[in-house]
Amino acid sequence: MSGKDMSYAAVTARKNDIMKASMGMDYESFVTSPVAFDYERLMGDTGYSHDDIVRIQSETKVGGTPLYELRNLTEAVRKIAGPGKGARIFVKDEAANASGSFKARRASISAFEAAKKGYEGIIAATSGNYGAAVASQAAQRGLKCIIVQEVFDSRGVGQPEIIEKSRACEAYGAEVLRLSVGPELFYVLLRTLEETGYFNASLYTPFGIRGVETLGTEVAAQVRERCGKDPDAVVITHAGGGNLTGTARGLALAGCAGTRVVACSVDLGGLHMASDRDFNRKSFTTGHTGFGVPFATWPDRVDVPRNAARPLRYMDEYQLVTQGEVFYVTELLAKMEGLERGPAGNTSLTAAVTLARQMDRDQVVVVQETEYTGAGKHHNSQLSFARQNGIEVRRGDPADNVPGKAIVIPESLEQVRGRVQDMDRLRASYLKNAAKAYPPESWSPEDIAFLAADVKKDVAWVRAAVKEL
Amino acid sequence: MAAAEKGAWVEIQQTILEPSQRAPTLPEDTKATPLVMRVSGFLVEGGDLGAPATVETIIGRRLAGTLRTVNPSYSHSFGTTVPELLTIGAEAGL
Numbered sequence: 001m002s003g004k005d006m007s008y009a010a011v012t013a014r015k016n017d018i019m020k021a022s023m024g025m026d027y028e029s030f031v032t033s034p035v036a037f038d039y040e041r042l043m044g045d046t047g048y049s050h051d052d053i054v055r056i057q058s059e060t061k062v063g064g065t066p067l068y069e070l071r072n073l074t075e076a077v078r079k080i081a082g083p084g085k086g087a088r089i090f091v092k093d094e095a096a097n098a099s100g101s102f103k104a105r106r107a108s109i110s111a112f113e114a115a116k117k118g119y120e121g122i123i124a125a126t127s128g129n130y131g132a133a134v135a136s137q138a139a140q141r142g143l144k145c146i147i148v149q150e151v152f153d154s155r156g157v158g159q160p161e162i163i164e165k166s167r168a169c170e171a172y173g174a175e176v177l178r179l180s181v182g183p184e185l186f187y188v189l190l191r192t193l194e195e196t197g198y199f200n201a202s203l204y205t206p207f208g209i210r211g212v213e214t215l216g217t218e219v220a221a222q223v224r225e226r227c228g229k230d231p232d233a234v235v236i237t238h239a240g241g242g243n244l245t246g247t248a249r250g251l252a253l254a255g256c257a258g259t260r261v262v263a264c265s266v267d268l269g270g271l272h273m274a275s276d277r278d279f280n281r282k283s284f285t286t287g288h289t290g291f292g293v294p295f296a297t298w299p300d301r302v303d304v305p306r307n308a309a310r311p312l313r314y315m316d317e318y319q320l321v322t323q324g325e326v327f328y329v330t331e332l333l334a335k336m337e338g339l340e341r342g343p344a345g346n347t348s349l350t351a352a353v354t355l356a357r358q359m360d361r362d363q364v365v366v367v368q369e370t371e372y373t374g375a376g377k378h379h380n381s382q383l384s385f386a387r388q389n390g391i392e393v394r395r396g397d398p399a400d401n402v403p404g405k406a407i408v409i410p411e412s413l414e415q416v417r418g419r420v421q422d423m424d425r426l427r428a429s430y431l432k433n434a435a436k437a438y439p440p441e442s443w444s445p446e447d448i449a450f451l452a453a454d455v456k457k458d459v460a461w462v463r464a465a466v467k468e469l
Numbered sequence: 470m471a472a473a474e475k476g477a478w479v480e481i482q483q484t485i486l487e488p489s490q491r492a493p494t495l496p497e498d499t500k501a502t503p504l505v506m507r508v509s510g511f512l513v514e515g516g517d518l519g520a521p522a523t524v525e526t527i528i529g530r531r532l533a534g535t536l537r538t539v540n541p542s543y544s545h546s547f548g549t550t551v552p553e554l555l556t557i558g559a560e561a562g563l
Contacts, residue, residue, distance in 0.1 A: 007490070008486060008490055008491075008492065121528065144528040144529075145528065146528070146530075151507075152507075154502040160545040160546070160548065163543065163545040164543075164545055167543045167545070170509070170527070173527060173528075174527070174528075175508065175510075175526040175527055175528045175530060176508065176509070177506055177508050178506065178507045178508065179485070179504065179505065179506050179507075180502065180503070180504055180505040180506075181499055181502075182491065182492065182495060182499055182504050183492060183494075183495070184485070184486060184491065184492050184504050187485075187486075187492075188485060188506065196530070272496050274494075274495055274496055274499055275496045275498055275499055276496075276498045276499040276501075276502055277498045327554070328557060331554050331557040331558070332557065332558065335557065335558040336558070375545050375546050375547055376545035376546070378547050378548070379554070380547050380548050380551050380554060381545065381546065381547050381548040382548075383548065383551045383553070383554065384547075384548025384549045384550075384551055385548060387549075387551070393551065393553055394553060395553050395556075409553050409554075409557070411560065412560045413560070
């Protein structure tokens with residue numbers, strides 16, 4: 001520490017130097033303007049091929065998870081679907097990874113890289129399954145591990161799901177810095193990186209995202225083997241964008257050119273993510289719109305100079321579901337399919353029900369993750385906690401759901417209906433944020449080409465859309 | 470008498486930022502509260518609850534704060550009965 005100014009402003013101002021030291025990576029060489037950078041070169045510069053990643057992951061109990069067909073749920077959907085409708089629903093059981101979620105893929109390459117480069121330890125700031133994943137991977141690579149988590153409100157109360165995630169990190173041998181509500185979590189991360197000299201296992205580095213590509217290539221291979229065709233749609237729970245970006249890149253790598261990439265988040269509209277009061281009124285801690293929308297419409301709001309997770313670059317469709325719908329489908333997964341899994345991973349399963357109902361019977365929709373469940377993470381814990389905190393819980397039409405006030409659990413599968421979002425509105429919102437970062441008058445043809453790729457549109461679309469801003 | 474002996478597994482609390490030091494963009498309710506951190510570790514010297522204390526964390530780092538609890542543990546559960554979940558299934562074809 002040696003007399004350095006450790007105030008919020010001073011530490012935050014040292015962000016770039018701290019990041020450079022804690023990842024051994026210099027983003028400067030990839031950056032071409034305030035809005036553009038050489039994305040593919042950044043992703044390729046990790047030094048790991050896809051085969052390397054598969055091998056590294058297999059050393060630490062990551063990947064090769066089963067793909068299950070949900071026959072009973074598919075049958076139930078067919079009963080309410082129109083003639084010839086009701087696609088086959090498959091789920092990739094990512095709970096089978098070490099630490100119980102797909103996040104092990106995301107942590108695995110960072111842990112390998114940190115060990116290879118000789119770092120003593122690894123740090124991540126996260127309140128999600130990622131903490132347990134980093135701790136589990138660090139344990140296997142002989143690294144010390146610190147997880148910085150937002151855990152409790154000003155009353156000292158944390159919701160059961162977050163408490164469980166905290167416990168899991170400690171179970172894998174990590175030191176857990178538990179914080180009250182606030183985005184200054186990143187200040188604590190920076191301070192701790194500086195104090196320890198450990199590796200920053202940020203969720204948003206190329207290591208993190210490249211690690212998820214194997215999820216996409218596995219889905220492609222398993223569906224081809226089982227169904228003799230590519231998946232027609234892959235549904236991905238969307239929060240920070242890494243799950244979607246990595247999986248979609250893997251699908252592309254496997255040559256699934258016609259596969260529709262569908263994002264899904266739980267609608268928590270109206271709840272403020274940095275609010276002490278709203279903190280325990282959310283019954284989902286991730287996979288929700290509080291992350292999903294801002295990260296889609298401006299990915300570069302993270303703890304690294306440029307975010308490797310760029311969801312709009314790969315997203316074909318975005319659906320929102322309610323908390324009640326996800327809890328309903330989570331219960332059905334247990335009772336119909338004999339799989340008890342955590343609710344956040346079932347967000348995409350909820351959207352898959354809606355999609356399957358609209359798709360033809362010979363089509364295939366894949367839900368690309370599950371997560372473990374148990375005390376705290378179980379949907380019964382979350383609902384019981386919600387009720388204790390004054391939130392109404394009842395059966396009814398999920399359209400009556402009000403985030404933070406009422407969780408309405410559907411009375412029938414027919415009431416499970418995702419709400420498709422206007423993609424062009426999201427894209428325009430992204431461009432608005434880009435315009436704030438760098439005025440459109442200054443955009444070079446290269447900038448416009450980057451922005452077009454970043455929203456999965458062509459240059460002409462961007463030029464027209466900018467005029468409308 | 471000391472509430473916790475040297476080497477006990479305890480939780481300490483530190484105030485990281487006072488309300489006046491917090492990030493400028495926070496909503497009012499959060500800005501009115503301090504940013505607080507809790508961490509568990511082995512107590513370096515015996516001490517009383519509420520008194521300054523230093524711990525050695527599970528990875529061997531020394532951190533200082535105020536002694537909050539001795540033998541911190543987890544009691545999260547599956548929650549109380551949620552009748553709304555019990556009846557799910559039959560209507561979907563079970």
